[in-house]
Amino acid sequence: MTTIGILGAGRVGTNLARALALAGHDVVVGRRDTSSPAGTAVQEAGVRVTGQRDAAAGADIVIHATPGDTAVERLSALEKELAGKILIDVANATQDGPDGLPGDLLYPGGSLAERLQAVLPATRVVKTLNTMLFTVMTAPGTLSTPPTVYLSGNDPEAKTTVSRILADLGWRQEWIEDLGDVTTARATEATVLLVPHVLRRHGFQPFAVSLAR
Numbered sequence: 001m002t003t004i005g006i007l008g009a010g011r012v013g014t015n016l017a018r019a020l021a022l023a024g025h026d027v028v029v030g031r032r033d034t035s036s037p038a039g040t041a042v043q044e045a046g047v048r049v050t051g052q053r054d055a056a057a058g059a060d061i062v063i064h065a066t067p068g069d070t071a072v073e074r075l076s077a078l079e080k081e082l083a084g085k086i087l088i089d090v091a092n093a094t095q096d097g098p099d100g101l102p103g104d105l106l107y108p109g110g111s112l113a114e115r116l117q118a119v120l121p122a123t124r125v126v127k128t129l130n131t132m133l134f135t136v137m138t139a140p141g142t143l144s145t146p147p148t149v150y151l152s153g154n155d156p157e158a159k160t161t162v163s164r165i166l167a168d169l170g171w172r173q174e175w176i177e178d179l180g181d182v183t184t185a186r187a188t189e190a191t192v193l194l195v196p197h198v199l200r201r202h203g204f205q206p207f208a209v210s211l212a213r
Contacts, residue, residue: 004165005030005059007052007075012090012134013065016169019138021045023168030055056081061088061161068093068112076119083122086158088165089113089185090129090137092192101196105189113152113185126153126162127185130192132208138169140208147208151178152185177211 002025006013009031021027022045030052056062056078066074068091075082093112097103107115113127128151129137140147149171151159163176179187191209198207 003060005055006063008065017047018045021047028055061086063088072115086124111185111189124155124158148210150188
């Protein structure tokens with residue numbers, strides 16, 4: 001059994017935690033505030049909750065689901081705990097617009113994934129699941145059009161492992177697109193600029209940025 005640590009206890013982190021636990025993984029959520037109880041859905045799935053440092057230290061694979069604008073500082077402080085592990089980065093680093101939705105990229109000409117790989121040289125960073133509404137991450141088959149999930153990372157073995165985790169979340173092999181090394185995360189992270197326009201027109205309806213063939 002794989003122990004997966006999820007950093008972040010918001011909608012993205014808890015959604016992933018519940019789905020991965022139900023798929024048979026040992027899941028622990030790392031949160032900054034451990035004083036308040038975890039949500040009912042997470043508790044019922046058998047997910048443990050602890051601090052972020054402990055979650056990173058005790059996991060085989062770590063998923064980063066904290067706000068992207070403060071991620072580099074937060075995760076660089078966990079360099080020792082993350083060394084030798086796969087870090088799945090599902091966040092986007094943006095500056096918010098006046099309505100609180102993404103307004104601009106925080107790292108134009110680069111990406112959050114590249115920044116994380118630079119400050120965590122002993123960690124294998126894989127970017128994925130950042131081009132869709134969070135509900136689609138764990139229920140891709142609910143869309144009327146086959147969705148696409150993208151992989152960016154320097155380590156082929158790490159991406160193979162991440163592909164297996166995606167399969168546990170319901171992603172078919174033909175829906176997984178390996179774009180190449182970590183620099184290709186610039187392309188997928190840039191698609192976040194589509195999101196506010198889609199949400200303003202359609203609300204929080206499930207969607208994914210996908211390839212049509």
